Amino acid sequence: MASRLRTHSTRRRARAGLRDTWVVLREFRGPIFVFLLVLVGAAVLYRVLALAARAQDPAVDAPSIPESIYLMLSMIFLQAGAEFPEPWYLEVFFFAMPVIGLALLGSGVANLGVLLFNKSARGSAWEAALASTFSNHVIVVGLGKLGYRIVQQLLDFGQDVVAVEVEPGKPFVSLVRKLGVPVIIADARHGDALKSAGIERATSIVCCTQDDLTNLDVALDAREQRPDVKVVLRMFDADLAARVERGFGIHTVFSTASLAAPAFAAAAARAHVEYSFYVDDQLLHVARVAVAPGSPLAGKTIEQVERQHDLTIVLHGRPDEKHLHPRSDEALSAGDTVVVVASLEVLGRLGLVSNR
Numbered sequence: 001m002a003s004r005l006r007t008h009s010t011r012r013r014a015r016a017g018l019r020d021t022w023v024v025l026r027e028f029r030g031p032i033f034v035f036l037l038v039l040v041g042a043a044v045l046y047r048v049l050a051l052a053a054r055a056q057d058p059a060v061d062a063p064s065i066p067e068s069i070y071l072m073l074s075m076i077f078l079q080a081g082a083e084f085p086e087p088w089y090l091e092v093f094f095f096a097m098p099v100i101g102l103a104l105l106g107s108g109v110a111n112l113g114v115l116l117f118n119k120s121a122r123g124s125a126w127e128a129a130l131a132s133t134f135s136n137h138v139i140v141v142g143l144g145k146l147g148y149r150i151v152q153q154l155l156d157f158g159q160d161v162v163a164v165e166v167e168p169g170k171p172f173v174s175l176v177r178k179l180g181v182p183v184i185i186a187d188a189r190h191g192d193a194l195k196s197a198g199i200e201r202a203t204s205i206v207c208c209t210q211d212d213l214t215n216l217d218v219a220l221d222a223r224e225q226r227p228d229v230k231v232v233l234r235m236f237d238a239d240l241a242a243r244v245e246r247g248f249g250i251h252t253v254f255s256t257a258s259l260a261a262p263a264f265a266a267a268a269a270r271a272h273v274e275y276s277f278y279v280d281d282q283l284l285h286v287a288r289v290a291v292a293p294g295s296p297l298a299g300k301t302i303e304q305v306e307r308q309h310d311l312t313i314v315l316h317g318r319p320d321e322k323h324l325h326p327r328s329d330e331a332l333s334a335g336d337t338v339v340v341v342a343s344l345e346v347l348g349r350l351g352l353v354s355n356r
Contacts, residue, residue, distance in 0.1 A: 046090065050085070053087040075093060127182045136201065139204070139222075140206045141215075142234075147209075150206055151176055159265075162202070164194070164197050199222055205231055206265075207219050284342065286314075289337070290337050292334060298334050311346050317338070318333075
């Protein structure tokens with residue numbers, strides 16, 4: 001498991017680095033455009049002036065537009081492979097272009113260095129720009145202790161995460177950013193916050209602030225913007241959680257009295273689990289599996305299923321009966337239900353983890 005977590009961490013850092021670089025380049029579209037505009041404009045002006053000079057003196061060289069662009073670029077780096085032209089106004093280019101070009105490049109390189117290596121100087125606009133590169137990700141609203149642990153679990157599951165937190169001074173904000181997760185500092189109850197977090201491209205949203213009504217408000221707003229988004233909702237009040245589940249059709253409403261961070265993360269990763277827990281460093285999940293007609297489980301004994309899929313069956317149910325600790329030689333049939341304890345990888349092979 002440790003090696004798998006290291007692999008996830010390496011991939012996560014690589015993805016974060018690629019996104020970071022892409023946003024930097026995207027932020028520099030303006031300076032790059034200005035540099036190209038100056039380069040092409042100077043080349044066109046040089047050719048026009050050279051043509052005018054050649055009309056008076058046929059010995060004056062008047063390069064084509066592509067040749068003029070190459071000449072201007074060479075001048076910037078003090079590598080102009082051409083002799084000084086006779087008219088003074090053409091000689092000016094040999095002195096002015098290095099100053100103008102190096103000034104533009106120097107300013108751009110300096111700003112690029114700041115953005116690449118001084119992340120604290122980027123600000124909230126940068127976080128929103130970084131979040132805009134995410135898709136099929138999970139949005140975590142609320143970076144308290146539970147929210148931070150959920151982010152960690154989701155990253156360990158290989159999920160991309162964008163966080164939303166209203167208080168920039170919370171200690172977990174900086175810790176989450178160090179994990180390569182963009183944090184949108186905004187009140188998630190305002191629709192713009194969820195848009196900045198990429199709700200239209202997200203697969204799931206976890207609402208885990210300290211306030212039940214805030215969580216419900218954010219969940220309903222998310223459903224209004226994206227009716228098909230998976231909502232995982234934290235509720236302190238178990239009775240309210242049950243009523244919300246029945247009344248609003250949000251079937252992943254969990255009371256914090258009975259559910260820990262791993263189950264929130266597994267649910268947000270679209271794993272159909274009912275409970276999650278650790279045994280030492282192994283994260284296990286309890287899931288209900290229906291044996292459909294034609295299922296590879298049908299016709300096999302419980303012992304065969306457990307050995308083949310590396311899981312444990314703790315309950316076997318038929319329409320008229322249920323058995324805890326079922327016999328190992330009992331065969332499964334279409335229409336049966338089994339409750340299994342397995343890792344997330346095994347649940348994925350059984351089709352209980354969805355990517356959409």
